[in-house]
Amino acid sequence: MTVGYVMLCHTALDRAAQVARFWAAAGSPVVIHVDTRVSDNAFAAFRRLVAEYPAISFSRRFRCEWGTFSLVAATQAACEQLLERHPEARHVYLASGSCLPLRPAEELAAYLAERPHTDFIESVTTAEVGWTQGGLDAERFTLRFPFSWKRQRWLFDRYVALQRGLKIRRRVPAGLVPHLGSQWWCLTRRTLEAILKDPERPAIDRYFRRVWIPDESYFQTLVRQHSQDVESRSLTLFKFDYEGKPHIFYDDHLQLLRRSDCFVARKIWSNADRLYRAFLEPQEGGPPRAEPQPGKIDRLFSKAVERRGRGRPGLYMQSRFPRRDHENGKTSAPYSVFQGFAELFEDFPAWLARAIGGGRVHGHLYAPERVEYAGGETVFNGALTDGAALRDYNPQAFLTNLIWNSRGERQCFQFGPRDTQGINWFLSTDANAQISVITGAWSVPLFHSPEPFPVVRAEAARLQRIETEQLAILRSMYTKARVRIWTMSDFIENPMEPLQTIVDEISPRSARRLTDPPAMVDLMGFGQFLQELKNQGMKPTLMGDFPVNGDPRVAAPRGRRPYLVR
Structure with a gap:
């Protein structure tokens, strides 16, 4: 044979x-x-x-x-x-x-x-085939195809649509079961x-x-x-x-x-x-x-x-640039975003770097003036410079490059309403993002600002409007990031608990309790500052409730409200 x-x-x-x-x-x-x-x-x-x-x-x-x-x-x-x-x-x-x-x-x-x-x-x-292309499985036997799919594609598609519209069906020869x-x-x-x-x-x-x-x-x-x-x-x-x-x-x-x-x-x-x-x-x-x-x-x-x-998660290439929201992961690794922490605590990036025992803690990567890399560096992994113009040309690509080029090292950075806001929707819809927000903390630098109060009031109104829009994005139904939001007044009542939660999330294997909390900035008179903003016609809504007099850091914790049962 x-x-x-x-x-x-x-x-x-x-x-x-x-x-x-x-x-x-x-x-x-x-x-x-x-x-x-x-x-x-x-x-x-x-x-x-x-x-x-x-x-x-x-x-x-x-x-x-x-x-x-x-x-x-x-x-x-x-x-x-x-x-x-x-x-x-x-x-x-x-x-x-x-x-x-x-x-x-x-x-x-x-x-x-x-x-x-x-x-x-x-x-x-045909009922058992899942690899046919173009939606033509059973129809390839019941329609006619006189035109070339490669050379006469327009005629091919129009003739298929015409037969479908007229409900034309060919009869399969007796005894044949198409395979x-x-x-x-x-x-x-x-x-x-x-x-x-x-x-x-x-x-x-x-x-x-x-x-x-x-x-x-x-x-x-x-x-x-x-x-x-x-x-x-x-x-x-x-x-x-x-x-x-x-x-x-x-x-x-x-x-x-x-x-x-x-x-x-x-x-x-x-x-x-x-x-x-x-x-x-x-x-x-x-x-x-x-x-x-x-x-x-x-x-x-x-x-x-x-x-x-x-493609690979978080990798964007010219030969295969994904459609928006069809990426295989917007970024390649988890990262953390902190909003309001650097304003509320002194030297917060350095404290966080010590607390998590590794990783890279940057300043405001989207600051209007320049990119604030950790350690004051001017060039980061992948030849990313600290130039704001280049970053703002494509803020999403800047972040994806930064995360991709530093794989294996946790990246953390500060963010706030003063920063470039074009990245908000990207952060919100990125499953790798862990975003922690203390609302209204942007007002602390204004509280200590030597600028005339009318200037401070106008800036406070602008920043509050920006943060309100950002919070709406973070609370959107499309959000995929891990988001935690506290008002400033709620956070300072017991800062150690949320800080411990954040550190455990970043470094789950460390499993150690925080014993060295970051130093909080001086808030004596902050309540009076908020009242003055109200007196000048600007209503602060994001900070929470602060006493007009005294130091808000030592305010008595609010107990649980009793319920009245009738």
Whole structure:
């Protein structure tokens, strides 16, 4: 028993010649179809490359186009020629010019000899297929497709829409149950002859001429009528990405291909010299190879498909810039934002750096004048400068770059209503952001400001308006960040508890109690300051309740209000 090979070729003919010679040298007949779009000179050169092998022949040529019946017609002609000229072929293996044998031809012949009546072809009903593209699964069998999807896309789409609108449906020939599957199969002589000599073939061919991508359904459907034993799988290793395009194998996939134990792989890069040398040159005998198991590498391909489609979290590249709110994570790592803390506590960044035992605590990264990096640095990781103009050109990209370039180190920074506000929605919708806000704390520097009170009052009104808008964003239904908000009066009543919660969240493994609280700024007379703002016509609403006289830091904690039950 021998295995006959049918090859459909249109590019990289020198590589196709290598593969044809490999199979012919093992005693297998090979019939090659070459697309008529290949020039006569290239075709003649191809014939010369295989002229010394009488087992290699060429079938009638067709002009093949993706998605059309021409690929089926080319396959039919080549198979008919192989079956007629080589009665010793008991199985016919369909391959492309970009396929590469991964195991000796003798192993495939022995494998098929143990399964003389088995047809290997992926064949599943449309209801069970989840990989069809363009929404055309069952419709590819009930609509007509006279226009080329690639060359006449506008006509293709309009004609499909017209048929849908008019509710036009083609009738599937009696007895046929449409199936789909890979184009690359291995069928027994008996099944293939039954398909090609079916008395209903003219009517079946007429029907499939208007089916979309018939090379993925013609043999897959008819094999169910004529086969005695179908294994719905292909012996060819092939993988597709999320767009339905085939993965291309390169030299660095050598070990991956060996692990699959498959007989043939598609699609091989034409310049993969290492792969062609490794698999086509004579190999010393080794232990018997295992059953083909393409599933052994499925996990790697699934990760590759996900990586290509979604990218790495927080990494933005020119070649794949995601649509807004469709990113695979806006940033690459968790970070913390503090609003009002640096205004309420003296030297808060230095205290926080000591408390969390690591990480980088910056000042106001979005300060109007410059970027306040930790330690007063002017250039940060990734050559990020402290220039405000460059940062404000794209404030979101600035932050994502900063987080990406400092992976492995927790980043913390201060923020407030004085800062550039273009980053608010980004922070709010970033699941990696942990935002802690003490509302109204921006008024503490104004309380200590030497500026005339009318100037202070106008600035207070401006900052309160900005923070009110920001709080509305943080409390939005679209917020994904971890947000904590305290009024200033509530926070200073018991600052250690929220500070401990924040530190534990940043450094969950430290599990130590805070014993060195940060020093709070002097707030003596702050209540009178707020009252004066009210007297001047500006109503402070974000600070909470402060006594007009005395130091608010030593105010008695408010107890729980009693409930009156009637």
